[in-house]
Amino acid sequence: MDTNWFERLRQLDEQRPSVPGEHWVTLLAGIWLLTRGGGSGLARAARLAAGAALVWRAASGRDGLAGVLREARREP
Numbered sequence: 366m367d368t369n370w371f372e373r374l375r376q377l378d379e380q381r382p383s384v385p386g387e388h389w390v391t392l393l394a395g396i397w398l399l400t401r402g403g404g405s406g407l408a409r410a411a412r413l414a415a416g417a418a419l420v421w422r423a424a425s426g427r428d429g430l431a432g433v434l435r436e437a438r439r440e441p
Contacts, residue, residue, distance in 0.1 A: 388422075388429045395419030 398416030402409075424430045 388424075388426055391419050391426070392423035392430075395421075395423060 395416045395418070398412045398419065401412055401416075404412070422429070426432070
């Protein structure tokens, strides 16, 4: 597996301007996928993985919850 494409994708993501509220949309999409039911075991596993990845991205991304909390601690 070539890691160069992943690093290039990460750099592009860091350079782009952020969309206001995108981490909230990502969080809601992840929660929606995590709470969906039905389907085969493989489909449920794929939804669980995708939902968990979206929730992680919403929490840890550039403008995610972790960044918001860091900025809130810096302000007096």
